[in-house]
Amino acid sequence: MRVIRAAVDEMWSMVGQMTSAVFRHGLPLTDKIAARTALTNFVLHIHPVRVRRSWIRMSYTLCLGGLSFFLFIVLTVTGLYLMFYYVPSINHAYQDMRDLQFVVTFGGLIRNMHRWAAHAMVITVWLHMARVFLTGAYKKPREFNWGIGTVLLLVTLLLSFTGYLLPWDQLSIWAVTVGTNMAKYAPIAGPYTRYLMLGGHAVGDATLLRFYVMHVVGLPLVGFLLMVVHFWRVRKDGFSGGL
Amino acid sequence: MATEATDRIAARQRVEARRRQMEAPTTVRDDSEDEMIVSFPEFIFKEFIASVAMTVFLILVSIFLQAPLLGQANPGVTPNPSKAPWYFLGLQELLSRFPPLMAGVAFPTFVIVLMILVPFLDRNPSRRPSERKVAIILFGLYMAIVVALVIIGTFFRGHEFIWDWGWVLGNPQTCGGRSC
Numbered sequence A: 001m002r003v004i005r006a007a008v009d010e011m012w013s014m015v016g017q018m019t020s021a022v023f024r025h026g027l028p029l030t031d032k033i034a035a036r037t038a039l040t041n042f043v044l045h046i047h048p049v050r051v052r053r054s055w056i057r058m059s060y061t062l063c064l065g066g067l068s069f070f071l072f073i074v075l076t077v078t079g080l081y082l083m084f085y086y087v088p089s090i091n092h093a094y095q096d097m098r099d100l101q102f103v104v105t106f107g108g109l110i111r112n113m114h115r116w117a118a119h120a121m122v123i124t125v126w127l128h129m130a131r132v133f134l135t136g137a138y139k140k141p142r143e144f145n146w147g148i149g150t151v152l153l154l155v156t157l158l159l160s161f162t163g164y165l166l167p168w169d170q171l172s173i174w175a176v177t178v179g180t181n182m183a184k185y186a187p188i189a190g191p192y193t194r195y196l197m198l199g200g201h202a203v204g205d206a207t208l209l210r211f212y213v214m215h216v217v218g219l220p221l222v223g224f225l226l227m228v229v230h231f232w233r234v235r236k237d238g239f240s241g242g243l
Numbered sequence B: 001m002a003t004e005a006t007d008r009i010a011a012r013q014r015v016e017a018r019r020r021q022m023e024a025p026t027t028v029r030d031d032s033e034d035e036m037i038v039s040f041p042e043f044i045f046k047e048f049i050a051s052v053a054m055t056v057f058l059i060l061v062s063i064f065l066q067a068p069l070l071g072q073a074n075p076g077v078t079p080n081p082s083k084a085p086w087y088f089l090g091l092q093e094l095l096s097r098f099p100p101l102m103a104g105v106a107f108p109t110f111v112i113v114l115m116i117l118v119p120f121l122d123r124n125p126s127r128r129p130s131e132r133k134v135a136i137i138l139f140g141l142y143m144a145i146v147v148a149l150v151i152i153g154t155f156f157r158g159h160e161f162i163w164d165w166g167w168v169l170g171n172p173q174t175c176g177g178r179s180c
């Protein structure tokens, strides 16, 4: 009996050690513990340790920047799942989409989530921009972060647009044909730009591969790096909170 | 460690206070007297709630709304009308009205450059809505035009991208056999 009790105790202390190895600070019962948690926890370190209550009113940011970032994460996770089943070639892409929709476990749900989250992100980023404008938060010293934000808006639109082609159905190739046709009107560079985007004169296998590579690697990487700078500047410029 | 952090926080506050004095437009409410709180757990908790709400919303929408998947791409059959994704429909709408060089190239470039320059063009130091009427009206107009163009492109453009009252009259136009 004593042996069993000792073994159970030992196991408990092992579990305790595991928990404290991951979460170093326990419950935030005092401000000091809470501050130290925020300072030394990786997930939390992008946040300021202390904030003024007026900065974090939801009625001020409407959470829109944060939600844009969260949607970006949702898109990354659901996108990874889709990548397991999707081959970017005109012989496979469409059938892969149908399989995702009808055969793959949770395929339809994940595809829908990816799709609707993409639309939602375009909307939240627009609204975030509107919030920043209406509160005048782009004014000195945040001019540069507004500029980065503008580029982030473009990256968001391009991410959505490159993703649009991938299902390889009638909707996607013709939307992309119309979209890339707009590029060809630029003087001199126009036709070349279009050729570069399509990898040919019409939307085809080369286009699908190009859009895929940009959609899953190029643009997310650019977007992620810009977000890192964006968040860094939000911290360093000081949050504008409160009118 | 803790003292080092406190020192750093104190130094940061001094710098911030000085910057606020030097740079802040005089019309902005001075928030240096506002209550300071530790961001964990209150702030983090707010973000957590927002994320959970968004996730639940997305899952619910995704259960009930199927993402579109039409027939396989066929370069030989052009659906009529062919439309860009909705967030580019404003551009497509402009293209249908103005010369392509203007609508497809000059105009978007102009808008993007203008947007990046906004903080420098707006010489008004105030951030109070009541003191920025012009800026807010201009921005409101910009947003209203963008939204209007997207709505027109989505719902009021039918065959050959010609104006179509179908949505209002009860026979929405189709894009390859599905409502657009």
Ligand code: HEM
Pocket (backbone or CB within 6 Å): A061, A063, A064, A065, A066, A068, A069, A072, A125, A128, A129, A132, A137, A138, A142, A145, A146, A147, A148, A149, A150, A152, A153, A156, A227, A230, A234, A238, A239, A240, A241
């Ligand atoms: C992928 C897109 C974007 C993400 C993920 C993002 C994220 C964020 C976050 C999390 C904040 C903190 C405050 C808040 O939540 O409102 C913020 C602040 C800010 N954002 Fe963005 N943003 C994006 C796009 C933009 C765009 C399009 C603009 C403007 C053109 C912009 C301009 C700013 C500025 C100036 C601030 C500082 C605001 C302040 O201090 O009040 N951002 N952003």
